[in-house]
Amino acid sequence: MTETVTMDKIVAFCKRRGFVYQSSEIYGGIRSSYDYGPLGIEMKRNIKEEWWRRTVHMRDDVVGLDAAIIMHPKVWEASGHLSGFNDMLVESRSSKRRYRADHLIEDATGMEVEGLSPEKLTEIIDHDDRIKDPVDGGRDFAPVRPFNLMFETYTGPVKAPENVVYLRPETAQGMFVNFKNVLQTSRVKVPFGIAQMGKSFRNEITPGNFIFRTREFEQMELEFFVEPGTDEEWFEYWLGERWNWYTSLGLNRENLRRYEHPQDKLSHYSKRTVDIEYYFPFRGWSELEGIANRTDYDLKQHAAFSGENLTYFDQATGQSYVPYVIEPAGGPDRMMLAFLVDAYNEEEVRGETRTVLKLHPRLAPIKAAVLPLTKKEPVASVARDLYGELKGDYRVFYDDSGAIGRRYRRQDEAGTPFCVTVDFDTLEDKQVTVRDRDTMEQERIPIDAVRERLRARIYG
Numbered sequence: 001m002t003e004t005v006t007m008d009k010i011v012a013f014c015k016r017r018g019f020v021y022q023s024s025e026i027y028g029g030i031r032s033s034y035d036y037g038p039l040g041i042e043m044k045r046n047i048k049e050e051w052w053r054r055t056v057h058m059r060d061d062v063v064g065l066d067a068a069i070i071m072h073p074k075v076w077e078a079s080g081h082l083s084g085f086n087d088m089l090v091e092s093r094s095s096k097r098r099y100r101a102d103h104l105i106e107d108a109t110g111m112e113v114e115g116l117s118p119e120k121l122t123e124i125i126d127h128d129d130r131i132k133d134p135v136d137g138g139r140d141f142a143p144v145r146p147f148n149l150m151f152e153t154y155t156g157p158v159k160a161p162e163n164v165v166y167l168r169p170e171t172a173q174g175m176f177v178n179f180k181n182v183l184q185t186s187r188v189k190v191p192f193g194i195a196q197m198g199k200s201f202r203n204e205i206t207p208g209n210f211i212f213r214t215r216e217f218e219q220m221e222l223e224f225f226v227e228p229g230t231d232e233e234w235f236e237y238w239l240g241e242r243w244n245w246y247t248s249l250g251l252n253r254e255n256l257r258r259y260e261h262p263q264d265k266l267s268h269y270s271k272r273t274v275d276i277e278y279y280f281p282f283r284g285w286s287e288l289e290g291i292a293n294r295t296d297y298d299l300k301q302h303a304a305f306s307g308e309n310l311t312y313f314d315q316a317t318g319q320s321y322v323p324y325v326i327e328p329a330g331g332p333d334r335m336m337l338a339f340l341v342d343a344y345n346e347e348e349v350r351g352e353t354r355t356v357l358k359l360h361p362r363l364a365p366i367k368a369a370v371l372p373l374t375k376k377e378p379v380a381s382v383a384r385d386l387y388g389e390l391k392g393d394y395r396v397f398y399d400d401s402g403a404i405g406r407r408y409r410r411q412d413e414a415g416t417p418f419c420v421t422v423d424f425d426t427l428e429d430k431q432v433t434v435r436d437r438d439t440m441e442q443e444r445i446p447i448d449a450v451r452e453r454l455r456a457r458i459y460g
């Protein structure tokens with residue numbers, strides 16, 4: 001990664017190359033909403049695909065689920081989200097801006113105040129002159145109050161209190177409420193997991209940092225059910241697995257670390273939480289994913305609120321228990337920002353700046369570009385045939401316009417790991433040139449061998 005990578009640079013790059021656009025841009029945009037463009041959607045799908053492949057397909061002990069976004073409102077009573085899924089909000093009376101009180105205090109004083117009560121936060125703000133409205137420097141703040149982050153809406157035509165429902169703020173609860181269904185309909189035995197990916201919604205007071213924190217985002221969560229007493233061991237196991245997932249996809253180890261949540265700051269359901277953090281040059285160490293030991297909290301809550309028996313009967317031992325849950329929870333939007341920042345490079349090549357995304361081939365939006373040296377026949381037909389052969393396997397790009405050097409640069413920016421050039425010699429020797437994005441080295445190989453060679457280098 002180059003030293004110069006800034007948020008502005010990444011945002012501009014993402015727009016210019018069709019990775020991410022501001023949502024509703026022709027209307028002036030809407031804050032905190034983004035759309036994934038042609039390259040962005042390919043990359044995001046690859047991240048999700050890699051997560052699903054490694055978390056579900058490659059394992060015997062995890063099954064998938066796709067639960068509804070709108071769930072029974074009681075789910076959120078049981079989970080504690082209705083009463084406790086709050087951020088502390090403070091309003092500046094002079095600018096009318098609203099801020100997260102903990103962020104306002106932390107930014108001004110460096111104090112760690114997460115988890116403090118509204119009264120305590122109000123007292124700190126009232127007494128510490130360093131805390132000012134970032135917009136106008138004023139110090140006229142209303143008392144801090146909790147603000148629930150769930151988006152509320154109504155089902156059916158009548159906007160009445162009994163029809164209130166919520167957009168899910170996490171995918172996790174879908175797994176807990178389906179625990180019994182999955183047990184009864186698939187041949188799983190504890191220890192086993194249920195995995196899900198999909199949209200979640202949080203009415204964040206201060207979204208920001210591009211796709212790092214938005215109000216509508218995707219999550220990829222695994223709820224792994226284990227016998228109580230084995231939970232600590234499984235926690236370590238999943239921490240290792242998730243760490244290895246990031247590094248195996250090329251994320252620079254130096255930009256990754258683990259952050260152990262202090263005992264007194266843990267969520268109400270957690271016995272232990274460790275975040276995998278990434279060092280973003282524009283915001284420092286930040287959570288990519290959290291691994292939590294959720295104990296038997298959620299299953300017990302749902303059993304109590306629904307009246308269903310959510311215990312597990314272990315046929316081998318004849319014992320019944322409520323399983324503990326280890327939860328690795330991440331999100332592809334935030335991961336995508338990390339992978340992009342990590343891969344973004346500007347290099348000097350023969351007196352020119354080359355922008356290159358050194359993405360792992362599995363994550364690259366386009367895996368290969370086929371570049372005929374001329375638009376004329378018969379070179380063009382040979383190139384088209386090769387393009388047709390490769391495009392059934394993954395996303396391939398065909399580009400026959402402009403100087404070859406410029407075409408290489410376009411693919412470097414898109415993160416395409418391989419460019420295959422078809423030239424006049426190909427007609428004679430039946431060989432093509434394969435150029436490696438990172439080393440820029442070129443290798444001449446038989447055209448018949450391209451498909452296998454690329455497959456091995458992308459997925460090997």
Ligand code: GAP
Binds near residue numbers: 216330
């Ligand atoms: N079920 C546990 C849970 O939801 P979380 O730490 O609140 O835990 C898990 O969220 C992950 O979801 C985060 O690590 C992050 O990757 C992603 N995430 C959470 N809020 C987000 C937001 N507002 N925008 C983008 N991603 C978010």
